[in-house]
Amino acid sequence: MPDVKRKILWSVLVTGTALASLSAMPARADDPAGPPPAPPAAPAAAAPAAPSADLLARGEYIATAGDCVACHTAPGGKAFAGGLRITTPMSDVVSTNITPDPDHGIGKYTEEDFEKAVRHGIRRDGSRLYPAMPYVSYSGMTDDDVKAMYAWFMHGVKPVAVTPPVTELNFPANLRITMAVWNLVAGSVSPETGDSATYDKMRRGRYLANALEHCGTCHTPRNMMLSEEQDSYLAGAPLLGWYAPNITSSKTSGIGTWSEDNLVTYLKTGHVAGLSQAAGPMGEAVEHSTSHLTDDDLHALAAYILQVPAKEDEAEHSPRAQFGQALDVPDIRSGELTRIDKLDEMTGPHIYDANCAACHGGDGAGTSDHYAPSLFHNSVVGSAHPDDLIMTVLNGVDRTAGGLHAYMPGFDHGSDVQRLSNTEIAALVNYVTSTFGSGDHGVTPDQVEKMRKQLPKTP
Template identity: 60%
Template structure:
C-alpha cells in the first residue's frame, strides 16, 4: 500500500478512534461515579438501620413483611426493593424523598411514624440522592406482596396523619455535604437524622409526638422495654461514660461493668452501629456527650454503679437439690439458683472474660425501673457483632430452655435487682404480663374510647343546638 493511502486511512480513522476513546472514558467515569454513589448509599442505609425494620425474620433484605408492634396495632413494613409492582421500583427521586422526609407514599397515602420520617426529614439532598441510587441500582428487586397494615379505628384513618404532621414535622434538610461537617455536626447528623436516636430515647406527649425541646433523649418506655436516658447526666444518664465507652458499646453492644445491648438496641448495634467507621462512632459519642443533661431527682447514683458480688447463696454439695418439676412454689433466690447461677454465678459475678456479664455494676440491674430486666429475662439476648455471637436464652412463654410463669419472672426480677442492683422493685405477675404484651398503653390509645364517646356526645349536642336554633328562627319568622 502506498504511503499516501496509509496517511489517508489514518486521517479517516484517527478522529473516530479518539471519539470512541473519549466516549468509553466518559462511560467508565459515569460507571465509577455510580459505583461510588451506590457505595455511599449502602453506608447511609446501614447508618439509618433500614434493614432492621424492612426485613422479616428469615426474609430477604429490604423485602418488608415485618410486623412492627405499636400501641395502635401491628404495622407491616413495606417492600423497599426496586421491584416495580410490590416495591419502590416506580418511585422517582422526588417521590422517594417525600416518603423519607414527609412520610408520604407514591400514591399519596400517609405513612405511620413507625417509619421515622420525622428524623429522616433532616437527611441532606446529597444523601437522599445516594440512598435513591443505592436502592434503585444496588439492591436486587424482589417481588413480595406483604399484608396491609390494619389498625384499629380511628388510627386506621391515614388522613389523620396530615394534622399530626403539621404539629410534629421534623427539622428541614441539612445544608451542604455532611461528609464535610465538623465532628460535632457530623455526630448530630448521624445520631438525629440517620440514626434517629430520639425516636426511641425521647419521651412522647399525649399525641405521641416527641417532647424533644424539653426532654431530648431523656428516656421513655418502648414496647415493654425502657430506652434509657442517654444524656450526660451523671446519675440519671451516661455522664460517667467516657467517649471510648460509648464507642465500644455502639461497636460491640457490650461494655463490661456498665451495660450490654439487648432488644431493639441490640438490633441497632448488630445491623447498624457496629458497621460504621470509627470516625463516625466517635462523632456520635462526642455529640451525645455534649447535649443538655436531663436530670431525674430519683436517681441518686449512676445505674451502672449498683451492687457488689455477694457470697455464695447455696451449698451445691448439699445432699438434696431442688427439682424443676416440684410443685411447691419457689422464691426468687431458688429460681435464680436453678436457672441463672450456672452462667452468672452464685455470686452474680459472671464470667472472668465477661462473656457472661456481672449482675452488679450492670445498668440493667441498677436501673430505677425493672422494665429492661423483665424483658431480658423473658426474651433473652441475641446479637452478633463483628463475628461475635452473644446469646442468653429467654425464659418466657416460648422458651426452649425453661418457661417461667409471670409470677416466677416477677420473683426472679425482684431477687436479682434486690440482691445485685438498685433494690427490690416489687414487680408483680401483672407487671410482667403488661411488659410481655408491649408495655402500658399510651394515654391517647387507652383513652380513645372515652374520647370517641365524648366526641359523639359533643357532636350530638352541637346538632341538637343547631336544630333548636333553626326551629326557633323558623317560629320567629312565622
C-alpha cells in the first residue's frame, strides 16, 4: 500500500506539473483558436480636477484665520516649513513641516488624512499629535472649510524640502498613545454645519473665535490635565512667559469698557491709543491672522467676544487701562549730573531715563503719533500681572499690521542696543508700574530669569 500511495502521489504530482506546463505554453501559430483575447485595458483614471481659484482663495483665508503660519514657521525660516520650538511643561514641542513636500511635509496626505490631523490630532501614520496643535478647536470647522484648506495647502503652498527636528518629550508624554487618553479628557466639539460664510453675525463671530482663531487656546486657563477650563472661558492665563489677559465682558478684569470699534481696531492694527497694544504671541496673531480678516469678520469676532459672560480676577480691581497720568517731575537729566560707576547702584528712574525716555518720554506720554505708546492709560502697564511688561522689555516688539509698523528693541542678552540684567529689568518694571500703572509689583530678578528662559528658541 505504501508503494501504491507513493505511485499515486507521484502520478498526481507529475500530471499536475505537466498540465501546468502545457497551460503555460504559448499557442502554436497555426492553432486556429489562437491565444485567448487579452482582457480590455481598464480606462485610465481621470486626473483630479484642479481646484478652482475660488476654492483656493477660501482655503488661504481659512488657513490665515486659523493662524497656521504662527506655529509652523520658525524665526527666519520658510513659511509652513516647521521648526518652531514651543515650550511646554514636558519639554519642547517642535512644529512640523506642513508644506506639500511629499518626503518632508504633508504632500502624501489625502483629504481624509488631512481631516483626521486637523480635527482629531491623528497623523497619516496613525500616531497622535500633541495638543500644541489646536485640533480640539479645529474640530469645530465645517467640512467645506477643511476641504478648502486642504486644497490650498496642496496647491497654493510652495513645498519646502526641510525636516524639522523630532519632538522628544519627557516620559510619559513621549508615548504618543497617551494623547488618546488626553483627548478623552479634553473632549472635542461637533463640526459646524452649513456654509460658514453665510452665518449671521453672532454665529460667525463664535465660529471665528472658537473654531478658527482658537482664542480660548491662549486666553482660557487650563486644569492639571492641561485641558481648557470651560467655566473660565477667556478669563486669562499664563502663556509661554506672557500672560494672555482676561478678555471677557468684565468691566474691571476684562475688556467690558471697550467698544466694538475699539476691539476691531486692535485686531486690525494691534494698537488702540489709551487702551492697549499687542506684543508677543498676540502681536503675531494680529500680524499674521486677524489683520487679514474682512471688516465684516472683524466686527463679528469683536461682537461675539464682547458678549462673553464676565469673569472676575481677584487681582484686578480697576480697568487696566485707567491707571496713571503724565509724570510731573523734573527730568533727572536736568539737574546736576551724578556719576554712577557701579551698575547695581542704578535705580529704576536711572534705568528708565537711559533706555526708555528717548521714545516714551520722561513723562511717559509716548510720541504724539502713538508710535511709542503712552505708558499711562495702558493695559499692559496697568495690569495686575506684570508678565507682559517684563516679556516686552526682554523680547521687544516688531509688528506690522493694518499698514502700520511698530518696533521696540528688546533688552535681553542678545540685544543690539542695551543688554539689561535681571536686576535692572526688575527695577525698571517696578518703577514703570509704580509710576504709570497699578503699583509696584515687587518683581524680582528670579522672576525675570524665569521669563527670560521662555524667550523664543530655534532648533
